[in-house]
Amino acid sequence: MKEFCGTSEITGARFSIYPMSDRFVEIILSSLKEVDTSKVWMGTDDVSTCVRGRSEHVFDVVKTIFLNASKDGDHVVLNATFSNGCPGDSAGDTFMAEDSVLMNHELTKKISQEVATQFALYPLGIPGYMDVIMEQIKTVEQQGVFNGGVHYASRLDGDANKVFTALESAFEGARKSDSSHIVMTVTMSANSPTRKEGQ
Numbered sequence: 001m002k003e004f005c006g007t008s009e010i011t012g013a014r015f016s017i018y019p020m021s022d023r024f025v026e027i028i029l030s031s032l033k034e035v036d037t038s039k040v041w042m043g044t045d046d047v048s049t050c051v052r053g054r055s056e057h058v059f060d061v062v063k064t065i066f067l068n069a070s071k072d073g074d075h076v077v078l079n080a081t082f083s084n085g086c087p088g089d090s091a092g093d094t095f096m097a098e099d100s101v102l103m104n105h106e107l108t109k110k111i112s113q114e115v116a117t118q119f120a121l122y123p124l125g126i127p128g129y130m131d132v133i134m135e136q137i138k139t140v141e142q143q144g145v146f147n148g149g150v151h152y153a154s155r156l157d158g159d160a161n162k163v164f165t166a167l168e169s170a171f172e173g174a175r176k177s178d179s180s181h182i183v184m185t186v187t188m189s190a191n192s193p194t195r196k197e198g199q
């Protein structure tokens with residue numbers, strides 16, 4: 001039986017995008033401006049951006065910002081930490097009443113962008129955390145984007161929309177486990193000039 005800590009239904013992501021371009025300021029600021037954030041709380045500083053709200057909107061907003069930044073072919077890297085159930089989490093609850101209609105889906109569904117990703121799932125507070133991780137690796141395998149394990153992470157390759165769907169389902173699958181606090185780290189790269197070995 002899952003025990004919720006405080007207002008643990010809230011999902012949050014703290015993330016940065018790194019465009020490898022002289023135009024990085026413009027790319028970062030326009031990507032942050034061109035996303036519909038009406039169903040999340042969002043704050044940006046000189047290091048990163050934090051998005052909080054219902055899980056589906058947090059994933060929708062992070063994906064859209066990354067696709068906005070990379071859709072014109074620039075090499076962009078995303079580094080993100082997603083969290084749900086952090087003990088003591090409380091601010092931003094107002095956004096939990098929003099419905100689940102995604103505000104950026106019409107935009108992102110039209111963008112086709114190959115990405116290379118490494119992610120790691122941390123189901124905290126339970127001795128059986130490895131079982132939860134193995135179960136969610138099976139979930140991403142079924143979605144056709146899993147590309148093997150590397151030290152400390154799993155690799156996902158493919159279209160960004162499919163990879164984000166797999167990441168979200170691994171996170172949501174882990175939320176349904178006995179773990180009360182889920183953390184997931186993601187490093188995603190688009191348009192890298194370095195081709196993967198074997199391609």
Ligand SMILES: Cc1ncc(C[n+]2csc(CCO)c2C)c(N)n1
Binds near residue numbers: 018025028049
């Ligand atoms: C998603 C995201 N949010 C914030 C930053 C931090 N940052 C670095 S340069 C810059 C623009 C000029 O201030 C900003 C906001 C980032 N990299 N990615």
